[in-house]
Amino acid sequence: MMGQLDSGQNKLFYSFNLDNHVPQTHLLRGIDRALDLGDLRQHLAPFYSPIGRPSIDPEFMIRMLIVGYCFGIRSERRLCEEVHLNLAYRWFCRLGLDDAVPEHSTFSKNRHGRFRDSDVLRHVFESVLGRCMAEGLVRGEGFAIDASIIKADASRSSAVPGTDPIDWGPTAKQSRAVREYLQALEESNPVASDAAESAESSTPPKMISLSDPASSWTAAPGGPAFFAYSTNYLIDLEAGIIMDVEATPANRSHEVESTKTMIDRVEQRLCLKPARLVGDTAYGTAAMLGWMVEQKEIAPHVPVWERYARKDDAFSTSEFKWNETANEYRCPAGKALRSERRQFKNSRTHVTKADTIIYRSSQLDCAGCSMKERCCPKTPFRKVTRSIHEAARDEARRIATTSAYKQSRRERKKVEMLFAHLKRILKLDRLRLRGPSGAHDEFLLAATAQNLRRMAIRLMARDDKSEIATA
Known part of the structure; x- marks a missing residue:
C-alpha cells in the first residue's frame, strides 16, 4: 500500500532539540570548539553605555560574521536570511527556534561605531591565534610573507585622472571612504591648510576613484586596470596558520613595508620572532634584506633582487x-x-x-x-x-645555495594556497566595504575564518583518531 506523508505541521506541541539536528561532523562543531569569545564583552565594555535599553549581544554579531566569512556568504542581508533558515547556523549563533535574527543594518551601525573604535576584530583574530598556538599549530621557527590583490568596491566608470582637481563637496555629504581619504591626506601633510593643498604637494596617482579614493589603480595581475587593495599575510610554516594580516594599497612598496609592521607586531604581542623569513623577489630589495639581517637577525630565505644584466658583452x-x-x-x-x-x-x-x-x-x-x-x-x-646593505645581500645569496632554502621555497606555497582559498572558497575576490578601514575589517575577518577552519579540521581529525584508537 502506498504511504502518505503526515507533515505534522499542525501539531500543537513539539519535542525538538536543536543540538540533535547538527551533525557531529559539521564544520561548525569544530569551529565552535576552537572559538573562545569569553573576554569579548570585557573588551567592549568601555564602548557601551551603562544605562539604557540592552543592545544586541556583541558575541552573537561576531558569531554571525564568522559564519558569513567561513561559508562565503558575502551579503549581510543574505547572511541574516541564512541564519534564520539554517539550523546549524542557529545552533552556532546560540539562537533558539523562536529567536529573531537582527536586521542587516545592525552590522553597519556597530562596524562603523564601537567595533572600529575598539578594534574588536583584531582582538578576535588574536584570540583565535592564541588558541592555535595553544593547540600546537604554531612553531614560530619559520614565517612566510606574501600579498594578494583584491578588487575594491569601485567601478572603472568612477575613475578620474589624478591630476584633475576634484570637488569632494561639503563634509556633511561626503561618504565615509571619502572622509577617511581626505583625513589621511591632511595627516600626511599637516602644513597644508586644506586637503586640496595636501594633494597638490605629493605626486598624484594616475587615476582616482570618486567612490573609494584610497584604493589603488593597478594592472598588476595583467589585463585591464582596476581599483584594488592588497591583503598581506604573514603565516607560520608549520601548519599554515596566519600570524598577522595587514591591508595596504595595491603597491609593491607598501606591501614590502607592511612586512616590518607585522613582524614587529607579532614580536611585541606574541613574543615570537622567526629564525627565517620566506618570500618572493619583491621582498629581496637591499633595504629589506638589510632590515632582516642587520636589525632583526632573521635569515632571509628570499631571492635577491638583482639589477638587470648588461645588454652588451661587458663584464658584469x-x-x-x-x-x-x-x-x-x-x-x-x-x-x-x-x-x-x-x-x-x-x-x-x-x-x-x-x-x-x-x-x-x-x-x-x-x-x-x-x-x-x-x-x-x-x-x-x-x-x-x-x-x-651588500653584506645582507651576500648572506641571502649564500642561503640560496643551501638545501634549507629549497625546502623553504616548497613551503612558501602554503601562503599562496591560502590566497586561493580566500578567493575561491571564501569568495573574497572583491571587497564589499570601502576605504582602508573597510579593507582592514574584511581582511581580518577572512583571516580569522581561515584560521578557525584550519584549526577546526585539525581538532576534528584528532578526535577521529582518538575514537579509532579507543575502539
Whole structure:
C-alpha cells in the first residue's frame, strides 16, 4: 500500500532539540570548539553605555560574521536570511527556534561605531591565534610573507585622472571612504591648510576613484586596470596558520613595508620572532634584506633582487672581486676600484640617496688596459655600485645555495594556497566595504575564518583518531 506523508505541521506541541539536528561532523562543531569569545564583552565594555535599553549581544554579531566569512556568504542581508533558515547556523549563533535574527543594518551601525573604535576584530583574530598556538599549530621557527590583490568596491566608470582637481563637496555629504581619504591626506601633510593643498604637494596617482579614493589603480595581475587593495599575510610554516594580516594599497612598496609592521607586531604581542623569513623577489630589495639581517637577525630565505644584466658583452658586476679589508673592488685585470682616491679634510661617507656607494676605477688604468672594450667600451672608466646593505645581500645569496632554502621555497606555497582559498572558497575576490578601514575589517575577518577552519579540521581529525584508537 502506498504511504502518505503526515507533515505534522499542525501539531500543537513539539519535542525538538536543536543540538540533535547538527551533525557531529559539521564544520561548525569544530569551529565552535576552537572559538573562545569569553573576554569579548570585557573588551567592549568601555564602548557601551551603562544605562539604557540592552543592545544586541556583541558575541552573537561576531558569531554571525564568522559564519558569513567561513561559508562565503558575502551579503549581510543574505547572511541574516541564512541564519534564520539554517539550523546549524542557529545552533552556532546560540539562537533558539523562536529567536529573531537582527536586521542587516545592525552590522553597519556597530562596524562603523564601537567595533572600529575598539578594534574588536583584531582582538578576535588574536584570540583565535592564541588558541592555535595553544593547540600546537604554531612553531614560530619559520614565517612566510606574501600579498594578494583584491578588487575594491569601485567601478572603472568612477575613475578620474589624478591630476584633475576634484570637488569632494561639503563634509556633511561626503561618504565615509571619502572622509577617511581626505583625513589621511591632511595627516600626511599637516602644513597644508586644506586637503586640496595636501594633494597638490605629493605626486598624484594616475587615476582616482570618486567612490573609494584610497584604493589603488593597478594592472598588476595583467589585463585591464582596476581599483584594488592588497591583503598581506604573514603565516607560520608549520601548519599554515596566519600570524598577522595587514591591508595596504595595491603597491609593491607598501606591501614590502607592511612586512616590518607585522613582524614587529607579532614580536611585541606574541613574543615570537622567526629564525627565517620566506618570500618572493619583491621582498629581496637591499633595504629589506638589510632590515632582516642587520636589525632583526632573521635569515632571509628570499631571492635577491638583482639589477638587470648588461645588454652588451661587458663584464658584469659579479666579475669584480670585493676586498672588505681594503674597501675596494678588483676588476678582472686586477686594477682597483675605490670610492675615494684622495684624502678629504672632512671625512665623507660617499653614500648616495639610494643608499649605495659608487666605486670607480682610475682613468689611467683603464686607458691602457687590454680589456677596456669588454669592461667600459663607452666610458673612460668603470663604475660599480655597491649597496650599503651588500653584506645582507651576500648572506641571502649564500642561503640560496643551501638545501634549507629549497625546502623553504616548497613551503612558501602554503601562503599562496591560502590566497586561493580566500578567493575561491571564501569568495573574497572583491571587497564589499570601502576605504582602508573597510579593507582592514574584511581582511581580518577572512583571516580569522581561515584560521578557525584550519584549526577546526585539525581538532576534528584528532578526535577521529582518538575514537579509532579507543575502539
